[in-house]
Amino acid sequence: MSDESQAFIGLKLRELYDNVVSEPVPDRLLELLNKLGAKDDKAG
């Protein structure tokens, strides 16, 4: 494979991935984290 093709794939791959990384964390996951912490506080 040419260096050009490889670079192109790498670029697109990162773009695709970083699009998701830059999204805000969904509320339901934030709520879950809070719940996990609360459970621990109660137990400890």
Add this chain to the structure above:
Amino acid sequence: MSYDFRSELLAVIPNLRAFAMSLVGSADRADDLVQETLVRAWDKRDSFTPGTNLKGWLFTILRNEFYSQMRKRKREVADPEGLMAARLSTHPEQVGKLDMEDFKAAIDTLPDDQREALILVGASGFSYEEAAEICGCAIGTIKSRVSRARAQLAVVLKLEGDGEYGPDAVAVGVMNLNSPSAA
């Protein structure tokens, strides 16, 4: 200590979501997978050694969770490779015009083991060694999966093709222009 662990988890969530998306392809299912990963990570947090690679640890949990779900239920789409290939070929006018949807569809044609290796090394920023640890296989296996994945993408995306288009096909794709010979 548990509070710190929670904020450390929080910091890795965006990466976990991106990895999960690459495995399951739908945002809802990806977040389900991340949710399950967080619960499991929390339950076994005592087995994590602070100061070591939390991101790798969490990716391993997510990946194990994904494959155990896969074993429980078959993939919803019976033949994703054929389906995606069909989708790609229904737009011949777009040859040479590689937008993100096409690239996503091309990624989806990869076998699971090749796709995850490519993502871990090419996007998540893990070394071959770390990726091998996450996948529970040899470094050489990861290297060969990554290179086979790249080769298949080049074919599916017609980056190099069969010599019909020549090396210019790549430049055409990059510049997002329609190849004059494509129609």
